[in-house]
Amino acid sequence: MKARIFTCLICLLLISTSVRPAEKTAVLPILEIVKAVTKKVIKAIDLRIQKLQNKTIWLQNAQKKVENVLSKLKLDEISDWTKKQKELYKGYYEELAKVKSLITYYQRIKEITKKQTSLVQEYERAWNLFKQDSNFKEIEIEYMERVYSGILEESVKSIDQIFLILDSFSTQMSDLKRLEIINKAADEIDSNFDDLNLFNQQNIMLSLQRAKTQADVNQVKQFYGIP
Template structure:
């Protein structure tokens, strides 16, 4: 449904008639927010992963030290020490499993944040080109700005989901529920990215269709880096 809607939006570009906007665009404030928050998320995740990796090393070293102590005990001392070690090992294994699970979730969240960064980069690349393309009317550029603004606003909701996941590690949320939110956020950012790239492709196609000569067509292809 969204893909059909975006194709229809491109068609509507043909009938618009207002004046070309100045350098300031509707999407600019949202863009800066998305870029700043996404960078903040990636930095925060990197820091948390580093701390958890350090904790993993500490737990593994502590477990190794306990094994070394056990190997040096005499047989008659082992029976008294075994139950204590069982409890100790259980704690190590459970904590290690928990830490590794969190690291896996953080890595997935970081991938989502990176996809968000790719969306922003693709938007900036295409938008800067479309504003220079003389095949588009002033009103069409305005309309593109509104569509891009809508896509960026949707992507902000994904960042909200990412923060919800990060906050969930300080609550009693289950891994299953946390994974459900992660998958939902990943699917949504993929959809936003697909909408953006398809909108870009439709606009490039429109520019090609408006090229009047073969030389003009080749110029458009070169402009957008089309082989």
């Protein structure tokens, strides 16, 4: 993907047409899809985490009740009582471990979707600036739009993997496979975020190179918040 980003920069440099006046371009259609899907994932995860946390509290309270009963029994009674309650007591621990494991998975997924949200926010911030930068030609802005669309579309694929994970908790998918998909989605989101930042930085550098005077350079730096 980084090679593609570099190629995109070269293409921008090779495009030749008159510098356009500052104007706004329509919002990318894919953006609303990315936002909607990401919001849906976050909402689903928050709901599931809340349910699991409530279940954890219930299981912990159940364990305390069992332990309180044990503490009141005599030694000879404990042996007999334990045999009768062994499976139930074991079940509490196994279920609690399972619930805590699910919460860990969901927290990891939530971290990924937060990164996706950051990607969208960074895209919107940069895109709104580039559209107003008169150092870029109209055809270059259109090319940027295609590149940004590609990055956002790739990020949607990663979110699709997250939906697969959410569905997997009701299937027989192994923990190893589930973790593999989660890590892959996380790596892809990180890669998309890096590609976005790289493309943004390259575009800013291009704008600086086109500044004709030091005053223009300072103006560009101020515009993009560069110290």
